[in-house]
Amino acid sequence: xxxxxxLWPDKIKVEKIITPFIILRQQAALLGKKTKNxxxxxVYDLRLDSDLRSGFHYTFLIVVPxxxxxxxxxxxxxxxxxxxxxxxxxxxxxxxxxxPRFYDQGARTTTRQIIAKSEDEFIEILRAxxxxxxxxxxxxxxxxxxDPSYDPSLKEEEIxx
Amino acid sequence: MKTTFLFxxxxxxxxxxxxxxxxxxxxxxxxxxxxxxxxxxTMLSILNQDTNILYDYAPDDNCKKIDIYTRxxxxxxxxxxxxxxxIDRLTMRHLKIPGLTDILLLVTHFVSKDNWTDSSQSxxxxxxxxKIEWAERVIGHSRxxxxxxxxxxxxxxxxxSAGGLxxxxxxxIANKKKRIVQGKEYPFFxxxxxNFLGDFNSNPPGTYYYPNAEHEALFWHVFDQVLIRPxxxxxxxNEDLKILTSDGETSFLNESGxxxxxxxxxxxxxxxxxxx
Numbered sequence: 224x225x226x227x228x229x230l231w232p233d234k235i236k237v238e239k240i241i242t243p244f245i246i247l248r249q250q251a252a253l254l255g256k257k258t259k260n261x262x263x264x265x266v267y268d269l270r271l272d273s274d275l276r277s278g279f280h281y282t283f284l285i286v287v288p289x290x291x292x293x294x295x296x297x298x299x300x301x302x303x304x305x306x307x308x309x310x311x312x313x314x315x316x317x318x319x320x321x322x323p324r325f326y327d328q329g330a331r332t333t334t335r336q337i338i339a340k341s342e343d344e345f346i347e348i349l350r351a352x353x354x355x356x357x358x359x360x361x362x363x364x365x366x367x368x369x370d371p372s373y374d375p376s377l378k379e380e381e382i383x384x
Numbered sequence: 385m386k387t388t389f390l391f392x393x394x395x396x397x398x399x400x401x402x403x404x405x406x407x408x409x410x411x412x413x414x415x416x417x418x419x420x421x422x423x424x425x426t427m428l429s430i431l432n433q434d435t436n437i438l439y440d441y442a443p444d445d446n447c448k449k450i451d452i453y454t455r456x457x458x459x460x461x462x463x464x465x466x467x468x469x470x471i472d473r474l475t476m477r478h479l480k481i482p483g484l485t486d487i488l489l490l491v492t493h494f495v496s497k498d499n500w501t502d503s504s505q506s507x508x509x510x511x512x513x514x515k516i517e518w519a520e521r522v523i524g525h526s527r528x529x530x531x532x533x534x535x536x537x538x539x540x541x542x543x544x545s546a547g548g549l550x551x552x553x554x555x556x557i558a559n560k561k562k563r564i565v566q567g568k569e570y571p572f573f574x575x576x577x578x579n580f581l582g583d584f585n586s587n588p589p590g591t592y593y594y595p596n597a598e599h600e601a602l603f604w605h606v607f608d609q610v611l612i613r614p615x616x617x618x619x620x621x622n623e624d625l626k627i628l629t630s631d632g633e634t635s636f637l638n639e640s641g642x643x644x645x646x647x648x649x650x651x652x653x654x655x656x657x658x659x660x
Contacts, residue, residue: 288442
């Protein structure tokens with residue numbers, strides 16, 4: 224047989240999926256908007272540094288270019304080709320701020336891991352993390368350090384989309 | 385749409401509001417500041433007030449004398465480091481904006497005549513020129529623009545000599561790309577700042593005023609300059625280069641037409657555009 228037979232469908236149908244990585248990237252961009260780019264969110268691919276042979280592993284960092292690119296890791300996520308469930312790893316202090324109802328939804332209370340079984344759960348958990356006392360404290364400290372004139376009331380400004 | 389650049393030696397003045405007005409008025413894409421003591425967080429806070437197009441701070445840890453803010457992501461303005469060289473008055477950036485032609489952007493605040501003689505400045509310009517050529521070899525092209533407070537006039541040895549910047553006043557000469565002197569090739573820069581010497585047109589006679597008390601006194605100096613390699617000249621129009629004297633509301637000049645350092649700075653800003 225000399226001819227190559229194309230076994231793929233004529234049109235490869237692409238389903239639009241908003242992956243956890245995309246959600247994190249969106250939140251990273253929004254953090255910059257809310258803090259006038261003084262503090263930025265960055266999402267990095269950790270697969271090369273991890274034991275994962277397949278699947279996806281990303282970390283979400285807070286970065287402050289004005290402080291020589293100071294970085295603080297907020298969370299990292301791991302998921303496979305099925306997307307959900309997503310494993311979310313967070314530090315002890317942030318994990319303490321996550322409402323217990325997330326633990327009831329399959330969380331492993333003996334570790335600093337939380338499992339999100341769906342996109343809705345993932346978004347709810349992210350919201351809890353980003354609104355946690357620890358994360359807000361980190362952002363306040365970094366903003367105060369970067370801009371002595373920073374007015375906290377400006378955080379209430381609506382950024383028009 | 386052209387990419388807009390602003391360079392200003394702000395003389396350690398807290399004029400972030402004026403910089404913001406200039407940035408908004410001229411839709412500046414890349415702001416380059418020398419003698420800037422404004423905290424980056426403070427500058428970002430005011431630049432990014434009431435706007436959806438945010439500026440990013442793009443520092444160079446090896447060159448603290450220049451601060452750069454850009455409306456592009458800071459990832460588009462990558463620092464080129466020469467580990468073998470310790471020139472801390474020059475920041476070299478590979479400006480790579482998606483969809484646009486990439487360039488080598490060099491920004492400097494050169495050593496001052498207060499501390500160095502003209503001869504010493506010339507020798508230092510030789511070092512600079514070697515570093516520029518190194519960066520061009522690393523990047524693989526010579527679409528280079530050098531901007532900054534050169535603390536040297538366009539007609540002085542360090543700027544015109546082949547071993548220095550080799551900056552010529554003529555596009556036709558610059559477009560010859562290089563000149564051979566004593567068997568060695570030296571690439572040209574085009575220096576449009578020659579057009580700003582004196583008061584023949586409506587521009588101020590220079591960018592910096594210093595009335596020294598010696599017999600020889602120029603009074604006005606064109607220390608703040610933009611020099612362009614011939615490979616980038618087709619993307620630069622002289623009409624797109626200006627010395628700014630106002631932010632639209634506040635004049636940077638006093639009643640005698642001299643830079644008012646109590647209002648803005650003792651230097652005037654340069655604005656230029658490139659069609660990338």
